[in-house]
Amino acid sequence: xxxxxxxxxxxxxxxxxxxxxxxxxxxxxxxxxxxxxxxxxxxxxxxxxxxxxxxxxxxxxxxxxxxxxxxxxxxxxxxxxxxxxxxxxxxxxxxxxxxxxxxxxxxxxxxxxxxxxxxxxxxxxxxxxxxxxxxxxxxxxxxxxxxxxxxxxxxxxxxxxxxxxxxxxxxxxxxxxxxxxxxxxxxxxxxxxxxxxxxxxxxxxxxxxxxxxxxxxxxxxxxxxxxxxxxxxxxxxxxxxxxxxxxxxxxxxxxxxxxxxxxxxxxxxxxxxxxxxxxxxxxxxxxxxxxxxxxxxxxxxxxxxxxxxxxxxxxxxxxxxxxxxxxxxxxxxxxxxxxxxxxxxxxxxxxxxxxxxxxxxxxxxxxxxxxxxxxxxxxxxxxxxxxxxxxxxxxxxxxxxxxxxxxxxxxxxxxxxxxxxxxxxxxxxxxxxxxxxxxxxxxxxxxxxxxxxxxxxxxxxxxxxxxxxxxxxxxxxxxxxxxxxxxxxxxxxxxxxxxxxxxxxxxxxxxxxxxxxxxxxxxxxxxxxxxxxxxxxxxxxxxxxxxxxxxxxxxxxxxxxxxxxxxxxxxxxxxxxxxxxxxxxxxxx
Numbered sequence: 001x002x003x004x005x006x007x008x009x010x011x012x013x014x015x016x017x018x019x020x021x022x023x024x025x026x027x028x029x030x031x032x033x034x035x036x037x038x039x040x041x042x043x044x045x046x047x048x049x050x051x052x053x054x055x056x057x058x059x060x061x062x063x064x065x066x067x068x069x070x071x072x073x074x075x076x077x078x079x080x081x082x083x084x085x086x087x088x089x090x091x092x093x094x095x096x097x098x099x100x101x102x103x104x105x106x107x108x109x110x111x112x113x114x115x116x117x118x119x120x121x122x123x124x125x126x127x128x129x130x131x132x133x134x135x136x137x138x139x140x141x142x143x144x145x146x147x148x149x150x151x152x153x154x155x156x157x158x159x160x161x162x163x164x165x166x167x168x169x170x171x172x173x174x175x176x177x178x179x180x181x182x183x184x185x186x187x188x189x190x191x192x193x194x195x196x197x198x199x200x201x202x203x204x205x206x207x208x209x210x211x212x213x214x215x216x217x218x219x220x221x222x223x224x225x226x227x228x229x230x231x232x233x234x235x236x237x238x239x240x241x242x243x244x245x246x247x248x249x250x251x252x253x254x255x256x257x258x259x260x261x262x263x264x265x266x267x268x269x270x271x272x273x274x275x276x277x278x279x280x281x282x283x284x285x286x287x288x289x290x291x292x293x294x295x296x297x298x299x300x301x302x303x304x305x306x307x308x309x310x311x312x313x314x315x316x317x318x319x320x321x322x323x324x325x326x327x328x329x330x331x332x333x334x335x336x337x338x339x340x341x342x343x344x345x346x347x348x349x350x351x352x353x354x355x356x357x358x359x360x361x362x363x364x365x366x367x368x369x370x371x372x373x374x375x376x377x378x379x380x381x382x383x384x385x386x387x388x389x390x391x392x393x394x395x396x397x398x399x400x401x402x403x404x405x406x407x408x409x410x411x412x413x414x415x416x417x418x419x420x421x422x423x424x425x426x427x428x429x430x431x432x433x434x435x436x437x438x439x440x441x442x443x444x445x446x447x448x449x450x451x452x453x454x455x456x457x458x459x460x461x462x463x464x465x466x467x468x469x470x471x472x473x474x475x476x477x478x479x480x481x482x483x484x485x486x487x488x489x490x491x492x493x494x495x496x497x498x499x500x501x502x503x504x505x506x507x508x509x510x511x512x513x514x515x516x517x518x519x520x521x522x523x524x525x526x527x528x529x530x531x532x533x534x535x536x537x538x539x540x541x542x543x544x545x546x547x548x549x550x551x552x553x554x555x556x557x558x559x560x561x562x563x564x565x566x567x568x569x570x571x572x573x574x575x576x577x578x579x580x581x582x583x584x585x586x587x588x589x
Contacts, residue, residue: 037123040135046123047139050116050146055303058102059109065297065395066309067099068157069470070329071558073485074463078330078370080557085328091559091566095573095585103574110150111164117147118167132196138206141197142213145221148187148194149397152225155180155187156474159233159568160588174580177571179588181244184229188255191222195259200268201289209287211298211394216269219259220294220403226256227406231478234567236587239480253410260407269294269400271430275345282396283307283380294398301383301392308391310468311376313354318361321378322386327354330371331467332558333550334492337506339464341527342440343431348374349467353521355379362519365512365542368496369550373468401427401465409458417454421445424454427461459485483564490555497550505529506545511538 036042054060070077070089077089084099095101120143124130130140154161163178165186195218199207207214230252232239245251263269272278272292287296297304313327314320331350339346351374355361366372376393378385385391408423424445432440448454462475476482495501499508509532510525524530524538543549570585 033123034127037127043139046120047142050113053109053113056109058105061303064106066305069473072472073489074335074467076332091561091563093566093569095570101572101574113150114147117143137197141194144190144194145213145218148191151187157569174582176582177588181242194218210289210293210296216263217295219263220398223256223259223406226252228478232480257410260403263403276348279375280380284382292400293396296394296396298394299392302390304392306393306395307376310373312351312372316357318359327372332489333368334496342436345431363521367549368544369554375468412454417448420454477567493555497547499545508545509541510544511541513539
């Protein structure tokens with residue numbers, strides 16, 4: 001694998017020098033840019049250097065990907081502890097948060113990557129002759145896209161941020177925040193150019209893996225950003241869309257739809273035949289381009305904490321992992337019961353057990369208040385993890401399924417439910433076995449005969465498809481549904497524990513045995529409607545749904561502060577203090 005964590009790029013080692021707590025400022029390079037960016041191999045090394053900050057300790061590896069995206073209406077922090085990570089989950093967004101208020105946290109690392117991209121873009125444009133279809137063109141497209149990824153993540157987590165699209169000079173070391181609308185417009189235009197420069201997945205050696213930028217991903221990212229820019233967001237104390245006509249739904253949705261259609265019509269991406277296959281391949285570290293994963297944040301074996309953070313919990317080193325971790329976040333307890341029981345995504349996504357402290361370990365039933373994301377499982381890996389705090393599994397940054405869902409949403413908005421229906425059917429056909437298509441796919445989708453009904457169904461489908469992937473928060477924000485959907489989930493959890501309303505048929509007890517392999521649980525009472533009439537066939541029983549099993553403090557940990565008034569993280573105090581008075585957390589007009 002072409003992993004990034006330990007790449008050392010001589011060019012950037014010379015070009016950059018440390019700048020107290022804010023950004024790495026350039027010094028005069030002793031290596032001529034004309035030499036670096038006129039040579040494909042050297043230029044490729046410089047492009048790899050743009051990705052290197054992703055693997056830094058407090059960058060994507062251990063802060064951004066491990067902290068951003070929770071809590072939502074379908075995902076939450078499994079711990080109620082009032083610590084730094086828990087505060088962010090509960091929308092207690094202090095600029096002095098102890099996990100984030102550090103000079104080497106992701107804010108500095110992402111801007112380091114942006115600066116490296118700026119230097120590469122300037123060098124390639126000046127010395128590389130980066131035409132479409134050439135190696136230099138591919139490198140320029142990748143540099144532009146990597147910079148766009150960094151901006152996309154800063155925008156979704158902070159709103160208004162510092163705009164830097166040229167290498168730093170002595171005059172621009174300190175800059176104020178810019179209005180997010182101007183950055184969105186710049187990045188959306190950048191991605192339009194990048195798509196003309198890079199090849200489709202698997203079309204060339206340069207796009208052979210999901211760790212490399214390709215045209216399908218660039219177009220998908222542009223569509224995602226168009227929808228975010230046209231959507232709602234917190235602006236000061238209000239929630240509104242942009243007033244800029246260039247960022248209106250009527251302007252950006254057709255652009256996003258065309259990008260999605262280009263990807264779909266290209267035939268260069270496809271849904272995996274089963275939902276489980278997506279996640280088995282991710283855990284098995286299969287990175288061949290051309291299927292469902294469009295691009296992944298690439299981690300070395302000793303970097304990256306995705307299973308460490310999101311996988312089914314292992315309480316001790318055991319037969320599947322030498323790293324006793326996983327389970328920091330999980331689905332909210334209602335999600336399992338909100339799925340259709342025949343939806344094959346349910347049991348992949350929602351896992352009610354951890355692995356015990358024994359070695360070899362066995363599955364151990366948790367309470368109804370603690371579920372794990374089953375998309376990531378150490379037991380699916382082909383590599384035995386021995387690191388104490390890194391698993392090295394790539395983060396899938398965008399899937400083809402999201403492209404299809406975006407196409408459905410946009411078609412519904414622009415052309416109505418009949419135009420959206422074929423795309424929603426594509427997603428549901430993969431989710432259900434073929435014998436159920438007539439009812440679960442065709443009849444279900446065909447009954448959505450109003451724009452409102454189709455939109456609500458797409459919102460639900462988005463949750464079922466993407467639960468745990470930490471895309472939900474940004475979607476809820478742009479739909480202006482963040483707090484209202486979270487309040488709906490709090491009510492669902494209250495109904496679930498009291499077994500009332502739509503959860504009246506959830507059993508109060510679970511019975512279980514172990515299958516002949518001695519480690520896998522066999523349940524009765526997990527499904528709706530299962531009663532005590534099979535009690536004698538099971539050796540173990542535990543209380544399941546009830547007021548004592550899902551307490552007020554747990555439900556209320558979904559949020560403490562109003563999510564709609566805390567949609568964005570603040571700029572961390574260490575960067576404000578080092579900004580020469582240029583940065584603050586006041587709204588940008």
